Amino acid sequence: MTALLLLLATASASEVTVWHSYSGAEQAALEQVADDWESTHPDDRVSLVALPFGGFDTKVDTAIPRGNGPDLFIAAHGNVAKWVLEGVIEPWTSDTTGIAPVGLDAFTVDEQLWGLPIATKSLVLLYDPSRIASPPQTTDELIAMARAETADGHYGLAYQAADPYFHAPWMHAFGAVAIDDDGTVSLDGDAQVQSFAFARRLAVDEGIAPTQPTGELVSRLYEDGDVTFVISGPWFTADLSRPVAAAPFPMVSETGLPARPYLTVDGIYQAKGAPSPELAQDLAWAIASAHGAQTRQDVGGQAVTWTATTGASPLVQTLRTQAETAIPMPTHPDISAVWEAQAYALRRVMRGSASPERAGREAQARFEQLQQKDVVEVSRSPYIAAFGVLLLGLVGMLVVRLRNPELRNELAATKWDYFWIGPAALAMIALVVTPFVLGAAVSLYAYQGGEWTFVGLSHFSDILLSRDFPITSPMSFFYTLAVTILWTVTNLTLHVSIGVALALVLREPWIRMRGMWRALLILPWAVPNYITALIWKSMFHAQYGAINKLLAIVTPGPGPVEFDWFAQFSTSFAANLATNTWLGFPFMMVVTLGALQAIPKDLEEAAEVDGAGYLTRLRHVVWPLLRPALLPAILLGSVWTFNMFNVVYLVSSGEPDGSTEILISEAYRWAFSRNNQYGYAAAYAVLIFGVLLVYSRAANRLVGRKVL
Amino acid sequence: MATVTLDNLHKAYGETVVLDGVNVEVASGEYIVLVGPSGCGKSTLLRCIAGLETITAGELCIGGKRANERAPRDRGVAMVFQSYALYPHMTVRDNMAFALKVAKVSKKERYAQVDEAAALLELTPLLDRLPGQLSGGQRQRVAMGRAIVRRPDVFLFDEPLSNLDPALRGHMRVELKRMHRRLGATIVHVTHDQVEALTLADRIVVLDKGQVQQVGSPRDLFERPANVFVATFIGAPAMNLLPVIGEGETCRLEGLEQALPVSGTGAFTLGLRPSDMFLADSGIPGVVDVIESLGSEAMVHVTVGAHDVVVRAEEPVQVNSGDVVHLKLSTVHRFDGTTGRRLE
Ligand SMILES: Nc1ncnc2c1ncn2[C@@H]1O[C@H](COP(=O)(O)OP(=O)(O)OP(=O)(O)O)[C@@H](O)[C@H]1O
Numbered sequence A: 001m002t003a004l005l006l007l008l009a010t011a012s013a014s015e016v017t018v019w020h021s022y023s024g025a026e027q028a029a030l031e032q033v034a035d036d037w038e039s040t041h042p043d044d045r046v047s048l049v050a051l052p053f054g055g056f057d058t059k060v061d062t063a064i065p066r067g068n069g070p071d072l073f074i075a076a077h078g079n080v081a082k083w084v085l086e087g088v089i090e091p092w093t094s095d096t097t098g099i100a101p102v103g104l105d106a107f108t109v110d111e112q113l114w115g116l117p118i119a120t121k122s123l124v125l126l127y128d129p130s131r132i133a134s135p136p137q138t139t140d141e142l143i144a145m146a147r148a149e150t151a152d153g154h155y156g157l158a159y160q161a162a163d164p165y166f167h168a169p170w171m172h173a174f175g176a177v178a179i180d181d182d183g184t185v186s187l188d189g190d191a192q193v194q195s196f197a198f199a200r201r202l203a204v205d206e207g208i209a210p211t212q213p214t215g216e217l218v219s220r221l222y223e224d225g226d227v228t229f230v231i232s233g234p235w236f237t238a239d240l241s242r243p244v245a246a247a248p249f250p251m252v253s254e255t256g257l258p259a260r261p262y263l264t265v266d267g268i269y270q271a272k273g274a275p276s277p278e279l280a281q282d283l284a285w286a287i288a289s290a291h292g293a294q295t296r297q298d299v300g301g302q303a304v305t306w307t308a309t310t311g312a313s314p315l316v317q318t319l320r321t322q323a324e325t326a327i328p329m330p331t332h333p334d335i336s337a338v339w340e341a342q343a344y345a346l347r348r349v350m351r352g353s354a355s356p357e358r359a360g361r362e363a364q365a366r367f368e369q370l371q372q373k374d375v376v377e378v379s380r381s382p383y384i385a386a387f388g389v390l391l392l393g394l395v396g397m398l399v400v401r402l403r404n405p406e407l408r409n410e411l412a413a414t415k416w417d418y419f420w421i422g423p424a425a426l427a428m429i430a431l432v433v434t435p436f437v438l439g440a441a442v443s444l445y446a447y448q449g450g451e452w453t454f455v456g457l458s459h460f461s462d463i464l465l466s467r468d469f470p471i472t473s474p475m476s477f478f479y480t481l482a483v484t485i486l487w488t489v490t491n492l493t494l495h496v497s498i499g500v501a502l503a504l505v506l507r508e509p510w511i512r513m514r515g516m517w518r519a520l521l522i523l524p525w526a527v528p529n530y531i532t533a534l535i536w537k538s539m540f541h542a543q544y545g546a547i548n549k550l551l552a553i554v555t556p557g558p559g560p561v562e563f564d565w566f567a568q569f570s571t572s573f574a575a576n577l578a579t580n581t582w583l584g585f586p587f588m589m590v591v592t593l594g595a596l597q598a599i600p601k602d603l604e605e606a607a608e609v610d611g612a613g614y615l616t617r618l619r620h621v622v623w624p625l626l627r628p629a630l631l632p633a634i635l636l637g638s639v640w641t642f643n644m645f646n647v648v649y650l651v652s653s654g655e656p657d658g659s660t661e662i663l664i665s666e667a668y669r670w671a672f673s674r675n676n677q678y679g680y681a682a683a684y685a686v687l688i689f690g691v692l693l694v695y696s697r698a699a700n701r702l703v704g705r706k707v708l
Numbered sequence B: 001m002a003t004v005t006l007d008n009l010h011k012a013y014g015e016t017v018v019l020d021g022v023n024v025e026v027a028s029g030e031y032i033v034l035v036g037p038s039g040c041g042k043s044t045l046l047r048c049i050a051g052l053e054t055i056t057a058g059e060l061c062i063g064g065k066r067a068n069e070r071a072p073r074d075r076g077v078a079m080v081f082q083s084y085a086l087y088p089h090m091t092v093r094d095n096m097a098f099a100l101k102v103a104k105v106s107k108k109e110r111y112a113q114v115d116e117a118a119a120l121l122e123l124t125p126l127l128d129r130l131p132g133q134l135s136g137g138q139r140q141r142v143a144m145g146r147a148i149v150r151r152p153d154v155f156l157f158d159e160p161l162s163n164l165d166p167a168l169r170g171h172m173r174v175e176l177k178r179m180h181r182r183l184g185a186t187i188v189h190v191t192h193d194q195v196e197a198l199t200l201a202d203r204i205v206v207l208d209k210g211q212v213q214q215v216g217s218p219r220d221l222f223e224r225p226a227n228v229f230v231a232t233f234i235g236a237p238a239m240n241l242l243p244v245i246g247e248g249e250t251c252r253l254e255g256l257e258q259a260l261p262v263s264g265t266g267a268f269t270l271g272l273r274p275s276d277m278f279l280a281d282s283g284i285p286g287v288v289d290v291i292e293s294l295g296s297e298a299m300v301h302v303t304v305g306a307h308d309v310v311v312r313a314e315e316p317v318q319v320n321s322g323d324v325v326h327l328k329l330s331t332v333h334r335f336d337g338t339t340g341r342r343l344e
């Protein structure tokens, strides 16, 4: 039998391809395991391919059905049900003795195991060992300890309280779940509401935690020794220079039940259609078990599912203990909509803009809105007919035109021109036209649970007739369109007035070190805009932001200013506006500087001698000559601003309650955080295109000539 | 109508001295023409008067009052730029009316004034065009018109006729003269054109290297040039300059045996205008080199000793290249051999 296997292996002399998205120590550990395996399989090779985490799942979805996939891939258990449905993975039928049951549970779909669990990740309670001798057993203890730790700038506890992932341990302790096995969601149930109230108490009312904690802020606070307890995962320790200790979550005193975080289980999947399944399974087992598991634990710092490893670090040991009570992350297709709704409720509760009961009710309503309606397939035939008629009409028009001898002569005379523009035209078709047409086609389909259903123009009619939401709701297309227009107009007004004003000042003869000023003022433009957006976001932080610190200096009265910029539309919008103005004025300034250079100096001198003062000269001489250069820039700038995703997404993230969202970021939410409603999002994209098309045509008209 | 007084005016751009102590007094209503080689500082001087350049040192008075610090619009001057400086986005009419609009003159009145000036400058059919739709000469006239409409105390013209064809230039010269008489305004006019300078000016200011070489009436300048520079700069063709050594009643020219019949002592420069000599049967001998015919007259280049001397002669000229001819002199000018100053 062994001989036969060996023979088989030799005969194929195979290479086993493994896709993964590990980096750093985890990647190093995996490489070592692969090397060790190769040394015992001299005729076979392992090819490890590290893919970026962001596009990993999509790549699996698309490559494997086309036969371009790997033999094995390593991914979390989140998509296992989907992949079973899509048929991209094989079941695991061999022995699994020695692997912890909690891992196996995560990969079980319909009583069948679909992957080999190798490691778990979950949140744990992290604390500063220099301040805390033994970790708390109950949340009352935790709160008492944290309270004792909180004093002048030092906090007892920091965690991302408004994030459903971080809220999950409390939710489970109160006996609630995000979504039942049968897909029932009750965000307004008593248990949920109690957990919201508890989170509010923990993160706000007790006064032991900083406000608006982001992951980045939590890390910084701990790094600076400004916080004692942190709720986070193994990744938190990666770049930390201070010692940190870990403990399993305490019991929630109110219920007497343990706080149970979500568990993410990484596993090895066997792709459908792998050429040598036995060999792939052999490698998979080597990675998951015994020596491979020990290596991953020791080198990669993973909390492995192999129960027989030894010498685990305290952190890994804690993670393994926590894994025993943790709850595998739900894999139901509706889960992202649950999270969006739950995040909405948590933000409102934390902000104090709704009671836990009301937030729960609203979250439930929002979930129901976000949940995909039953998709009604419509017949394609009228669409195909309409498309056919359109195509026929186009061809007919072409034929009629081609029958014009003048045009034919012209075409014959210029046929080489078409040849020369051919490559550029092909590139345009491949890079611009095709994606656009495909995107537009997507808008005619609904995507649900891995299935595409043809729904015709019903997305468009739903959106434009505002069927799903009242027109005044931030979720409605027209509300967002109005915000987007306000956003574009206010931005452009500020960009142009500041840009022109600065250019005019820079031109003044009394300015010293003109070059330096010019370079400095162009700088905001040269920095990648997401970096700028993140910096501004942190400047608007209620507690640590520079803006509130400055306000504290200029406002009378003692004590810090902790104004929440993102709690109401006006200031949240203003924060976005300030950020984008910072990003946008240099472009207008540069355009103006260039246009000013082109205005002969003696025109202004002539006006000066003619008796015109500075403002008169600006109005009657400089501005009219500047305008032709500025109008195209304004048109361009308004299109950019209209679609300025980064700033809105990163600075206000639509806060409060999605009201500062613009069309493009709203489309993104539909596509990626509301149950992947790609078709609906594509309809948004088509509508954005339509709005911009109409706008630029109208603007061209207004300008009176073609500028774009 | 105002006087303009430049008292020891200096203008420097950093190290570069452009105007080096200019003293000129322009009487009210006087027509002053400023001439000088390219780059000598003529435009700079006008810009100083207009207030477009700060004055480095010295004093500028307009209408008897110090004007160094006065803003351009408070100086009561109108300027025609060498580059016209028409507002490209305004019609000819609006260009010309701009100053009045700024001065808040009613629309009706300012268009009436524009129409008047346009008629004077033959611009009436062009009033609704943009500057970009005009020829160079037409633009120059619009620029003139823009200045005229303002009725300033002082006009500053920077080569206002340089782009016109000779016929139109002649016509405009007459118009300028007529306008000057009618408006009685003080005018400072920069030009390269001698004819323009001699025909228009009440007085001419000759500028070189930022310094005034001579101020005087056209006659003065022509008949009694203050130095070698003015002597050669005014009059066409230029005055012949010969280095000679005086011997009392006569003087000697290098390479010529015969003494010249000009009195003097020591080394000096002898200036002879081509029109102050004529060909004769006897006199100073020379050999004809080249003959330039100008229609009714000709310029005969004669080699006298080692020097080339240009002599004006009536056509038809009876001599040929290579002939030996004799020159007779009527008027002569004497200049100091080293300083170039006129010797009386
Ligand atoms: N901004 C400046 N900086 C330095 N030098 C300058 C500047 N403007 C003019 N000059 C110099 O000043 C001198 C006088 O210039 P100006 O324009 O007055 O000459 P101009 O007599 O009007 O000559 P043209 O007959 O060619 O118009 C020139 O040598 C010029 O190079």
Ligand SMILES: [Mg+2]
Binding pocket: B042, B043, B044, B082, B158
């Ligand atoms: Mg000049």
